[in-house]
Amino acid sequence: MLTSLARRCIRAPRVVxxxxxxxxxxxxxxxxxxAIVYSGxxxxxxxxxxxxxxxxxxxxxxxxxxxxxLSPINPADINVIEGVYPSKPKLNGNLTTxxxxxxxxxxxxxxxxxxxxxxALGSGxxxxxxxxxxxxxxxxxxxxxxxxxxxxxxVLKVPSADKLTPVQAATLVVNPPTAWNLLHDFVQxxxxxxxxxxxxxxxxxxxxxxxxxAKGYKTINLVRNRSDLPILQQRLRELGAxxxxxxxxxxxxxxxxxxxxxxxxxxxxxxxxxVGGPDTTRMARFLGKDAHLVSYGAMSxxxxxLPTSLFIFKxxxxxxxxxxxxxADHSLEEQQSMLRTLTExxxxxxxxxxxxxxxxxxxxxxxxxxxxxxxxxxxxxxxGQYGKKVLLQFESDEA
Amino acid sequence: MLTSLARRCIRAPRVVxxxxxxxxxxxxxxxxxxAIVYSGxxxxxxxxxxxxxxxxxxxxxxxxxxxxxLSPINPADINVIEGVYPSKPKLNGNLTTxxxxxxxxxxxxxxxxxxxxxxALGSGxxxxxxxxxxxxxxxxxxxxxxxxxxxxxxVLKVPSADKLTPVQAATLVVNPPTAWNLLHDFVQxxxxxxxxxxxxxxxxxxxxxxxxxAKGYKTINLVRNRSDLPILQQRLRELGAxxxxxxxxxxxxxxxxxxxxxxxxxxxxxxxxxVGGPDTTRMARFLGKDAHLVSYGAMSxxxxxLPTSLFIFKxxxxxxxxxxxxxADHSLEEQQSMLRTLTExxxxxxxxxxxxxxxxxxxxxxxxxxxxxxxxxxxxxxxGQYGKKVLLQFESDEA
Numbered sequence: 001m002l003t004s005l006a007r008r009c010i011r012a013p014r015v016v017x018x019x020x021x022x023x024x025x026x027x028x029x030x031x032x033x034x035a036i037v038y039s040g041x042x043x044x045x046x047x048x049x050x051x052x053x054x055x056x057x058x059x060x061x062x063x064x065x066x067x068x069x070l071s072p073i074n075p076a077d078i079n080v081i082e083g084v085y086p087s088k089p090k091l092n093g094n095l096t097t098x099x100x101x102x103x104x105x106x107x108x109x110x111x112x113x114x115x116x117x118x119x120a121l122g123s124g125x126x127x128x129x130x131x132x133x134x135x136x137x138x139x140x141x142x143x144x145x146x147x148x149x150x151x152x153x154x155v156l157k158v159p160s161a162d163k164l165t166p167v168q169a170a171t172l173v174v175n176p177p178t179a180w181n182l183l184h185d186f187v188q189x190x191x192x193x194x195x196x197x198x199x200x201x202x203x204x205x206x207x208x209x210x211x212x213x214a215k216g217y218k219t220i221n222l223v224r225n226r227s228d229l230p231i232l233q234q235r236l237r238e239l240g241a242x243x244x245x246x247x248x249x250x251x252x253x254x255x256x257x258x259x260x261x262x263x264x265x266x267x268x269x270x271x272x273x274x275v276g277g278p279d280t281t282r283m284a285r286f287l288g289k290d291a292h293l294v295s296y297g298a299m300s301x302x303x304x305x306l307p308t309s310l311f312i313f314k315x316x317x318x319x320x321x322x323x324x325x326x327x328a329d330h331s332l333e334e335q336q337s338m339l340r341t342l343t344e345x346x347x348x349x350x351x352x353x354x355x356x357x358x359x360x361x362x363x364x365x366x367x368x369x370x371x372x373x374x375x376x377x378x379x380x381x382x383x384g385q386y387g388k389k390v391l392l393q394f395e396s397d398e399a
Numbered sequence: 400m401l402t403s404l405a406r407r408c409i410r411a412p413r414v415v416x417x418x419x420x421x422x423x424x425x426x427x428x429x430x431x432x433x434a435i436v437y438s439g440x441x442x443x444x445x446x447x448x449x450x451x452x453x454x455x456x457x458x459x460x461x462x463x464x465x466x467x468x469l470s471p472i473n474p475a476d477i478n479v480i481e482g483v484y485p486s487k488p489k490l491n492g493n494l495t496t497x498x499x500x501x502x503x504x505x506x507x508x509x510x511x512x513x514x515x516x517x518x519a520l521g522s523g524x525x526x527x528x529x530x531x532x533x534x535x536x537x538x539x540x541x542x543x544x545x546x547x548x549x550x551x552x553x554v555l556k557v558p559s560a561d562k563l564t565p566v567q568a569a570t571l572v573v574n575p576p577t578a579w580n581l582l583h584d585f586v587q588x589x590x591x592x593x594x595x596x597x598x599x600x601x602x603x604x605x606x607x608x609x610x611x612x613a614k615g616y617k618t619i620n621l622v623r624n625r626s627d628l629p630i631l632q633q634r635l636r637e638l639g640a641x642x643x644x645x646x647x648x649x650x651x652x653x654x655x656x657x658x659x660x661x662x663x664x665x666x667x668x669x670x671x672x673x674v675g676g677p678d679t680t681r682m683a684r685f686l687g688k689d690a691h692l693v694s695y696g697a698m699s700x701x702x703x704x705l706p707t708s709l710f711i712f713k714x715x716x717x718x719x720x721x722x723x724x725x726x727a728d729h730s731l732e733e734q735q736s737m738l739r740t741l742t743e744x745x746x747x748x749x750x751x752x753x754x755x756x757x758x759x760x761x762x763x764x765x766x767x768x769x770x771x772x773x774x775x776x777x778x779x780x781x782x783g784q785y786g787k788k789v790l791l792q793f794e795s796d797e798a
Contacts, residue, residue: 086712276707298707305704308675308697311719313485318717320710 034361034394035145036374037107041083045379048081048110050361050370056147059122063149066134070170070358071114071143071392075297078382080140081110087324089140109142111392115170116148116155125152133161135173137335139324146394159340163347167356170391171203176342176351178296178323179207183217185326186292186319187270191216194263197272198222198247198283199299201232203354203389206239208272213240214350220259220268222247222283239352247279250286259286267291277302289314296321356389363396433760433793434544435773436506440482444778447480447509449760449769455546458521462548465533469569469757470513470542470791474696477781479539480509486723488539508541510791514569515547515554524551532557534572536734538723545793558739562746566755569790570602575741575750577695577722578606582616584725585691585718586669590615593662596671597621597646597682598698600631602753602788605638607671612639613749619658619667621646621682638751646678649685658685666690676701688713695720755788762795 033055038047059065079085089108118132128134134155136143141154158169182204183189195212199205200221212219221236223229225246233244243262249255259268267288273280274297284293284306293316295304310316327335345351359377361370381390432454437446458464478484488507517531527533533554535542540553557568581603582588594611598604599620611618620635622628624645632643642661648654658667666687672679673696683692683705692715694703709715726734744750758776760769780789 273707281702295707295710297711303680303704303706304710305702306717307702308672308694308719311694311703311717312696312721313719315719315721315724317719318705318710320707320712320714320716322711322714325714 033146034367034370035107035142036110036361036392038081038110039107041081044078044081044110044382045375048371048374048378050367050374051107052367056120056149059120059125059149061122062124063122063151064118064125064128064155065120065147065149066116066155067119067147068114068116068143068145068394069133070166071111071145072171072174073111073144073359073378073381073390073392074113074174077111077144078378080112081108087112087139089142109145109148111143111145112136112140113171113174114141114143115158115166115172116143119147128152128155128157133158133169135169137173137327139327144392156335156339158343159336160343160347164343165353167353167391168346168351171354171356171389172339172342174323175203175354176207176211176346177326177338178204178321179211180338180342181323181326182208182272182294182296182321183211183215183270185321186294186317189215189217189269192218192266193270194218194220194266194268195270195272196220196222196268196283196286197274198280199274199297200236200241200244202274202297202299204274204296205272206236206354207351209236209239209241210351211345214345218242218263220245220262220286222250222279247282250279250282256286270294272296273304274299276300276304278305281305281307284310284316287314287316291316293318294321295319296323354389355387356391357386358393359390360393360395363394432545433766433769434506434541435509435760435791437480437509438506440480443477443480443509443781444774447770447773447777449766449773450506451766455519455548458519458524458548460521461523462521462550463517463524463527463554464519464546464548465515465554466518466546467513467515467542467544467793468532469565470510471570471573472510472543472758472777472780472789472791473512473573476510476543477777479511480507486511486538488541508544508547510542510544511535511539512570512573513540513542514557514565514571515542518546527551527554527556532560532568534568536572536726538726543791555734555738557742558735559742559746563742564752566752566790567745567750570753570755570788571738571741573722574602574753575606575610575745576725576737577603577720578610579737579741580722580725581607581671581693581695581720582610582614582669584720585693585716588614588616588668591617591665592669593617593619593665593667594669594671595619595621595667595682595685596673597679598673598696599635599640599643601673601696601698603673603695604671605635605753606750608635608638608640609750610744613744617641617662619644619661619685621649621678646681649678649681655685669693671695672703673698675699675703677704680704680706683709683715686713686715690715692717693720694718695722753788754786755790756785757792758789759792759794762793 034050034052036048037051040047056065076085080087114136116134118128118130118134121130134157136154137156138154161169195217197205197208201223209219209221219241220243221241222245223232225248236244268286269288269291271283271287271291271293273293273295276298277300380386433449433451435447436450455464475484479486513535515533517527517529517533520527520529533556535553536555537553560568594616596604596607600622608618608620618640619642620640621644622631624647635643667685668687668690670682670686670690670692672692672694675697676699
């Protein structure tokens, strides 16, 4: 039942047309302003609702109105709604309640990441024009909505927007920068150096493969065993993966010799972890002297258990990485410079859009029906039904 | 039985006279040259033997002869004999076989650390004089012996030797530098900053307390619960510990508020770990944002298990420290400078000799009897019978 609802809601992946200049500026037309909201933390499949609210007024001075084109549903968004993520949306004095004036109770708007188009500029706003593509820089702005009034500091103008697909732009600020920073912030890699990562098929994992390939780093990519493993291996190799291994293979006798033959005995300098648990312990044992292990996720929900001897005698250093902290710790210039680097890779075909599906909230559906859809869709995502990045799109009621 | 043997061997702690200048140079007199050796890895209580060997010949060019005065039995020495330590003594072409010419089989000499007196200089040796106190710089020289022929690069002259007790000098190169580097190499601490450490009653732990106190850093010191806890707490406080807690207390409700009241809400910047296991996981949860956890031991033999969220959201970094690597990675000038700093602290009464017992190998005992003594003594040490640092001394047969 939930599955069939989810299927109704998730349309088949489709090619979103690459905009010609600002040609997307009038599309999709949005008749009703809507948002996916919740008034308290809980299971997203219970607490989320779709609400229709009045159109935004013209933007006050030093603010702008934006119209969201595509907003990813990231795993962290689910955690925010559940209340188990350190970044919290704010209830008062910011965007999350704005535009929902008729509501008695204050609400949060879901979503952290999203591509929006500047629809109107308040006086005093500089450096942006109507029609510009922007992505959210301030965390937890609430991107699962048709439109919002924001401050210029909340957004970053997408560089080389005309060379990106909407999906590339909508997924620009979290996963690709995470991959870039994981590969550059902890150890100085040179061409031919080796990196090992788990969760290699994740959105970040695929970006790591591509950024590493573009820089000439070699990657050993760990994935779960599955029936269609050869297809996955083939796909990751096409992205630039040097080697692909399952966790089961990593546990087999003789694997150390195999890896040694790949690396020609060279130390693996960097390990990237989004899984945790025993598979990560095993991965860490293949790191070389003075290596760095960087964790940016814990998909297994198991802690990271490492033999102390790796730290003492192999000089392992274990770090964490959180892209939100990176943004907080880096200047606007540094942020723009990184996004430029990434959009250049994208424009050159070296960093592809993630595998994805577009999930539409249909304008013709009532808030009640749309709410049911979004709840079952999120339930499908949390149960791992999709295996692809899902991006939300609000369709006009003519759709 | 073993215990009584051990008791025979371990003399009561005694005050070793502080030397007046070089007055210790002729003491203890050693009639027979002897060494504690093993020919293959194994349980030290089975594989160790005491061997008598001919007196050293005069030192060849560019070498020197030294006479060992006191040599600690450190936990790592046991691991080396067991064959489970990464530093291995060499069999050929170095000291471990020299002077044992009459032996058919090559042997290893136990011991890594030790205080020796220069007894004879070969031609070409500069910067050292007969009677100088030296400590071993090259790892695994084999210090459990009466005398050895070494290269000038194997030793460091003890700075301010006339201000140190033999025990302070004999334990100078491993534990005090470890404590110093743990407190200085990973995070920049300022006066009033907080450090938390486990195994606080260990030899390194006691040095950490004293160095931290000398620098004005505050320490929270974790120890095992025991019947004489108040005495231990008192003793650690006298060394300079700010607070002393048991692991049980750290697991109690309300402890977070207690620690917060001690630190006045200030983040704890550094955690030092020589234990591992669940108690260390618990300790890590009390570290502040951007903190560093440095492991230098694993007394519980349990791995280090840390929630990934600490790495990602609190920016924890987990390192290892190994003093042997520090020596390998630092110049002679840096090594000498650190030892000078530490001996100044010692000379000023800010870094005391560790609690210790002197274990004597009596000159009047046959090799067979002495071998039995050393085996049962090491067995006593590994079973945790002493709880103090044990230092070996070879006595003359007039003793």
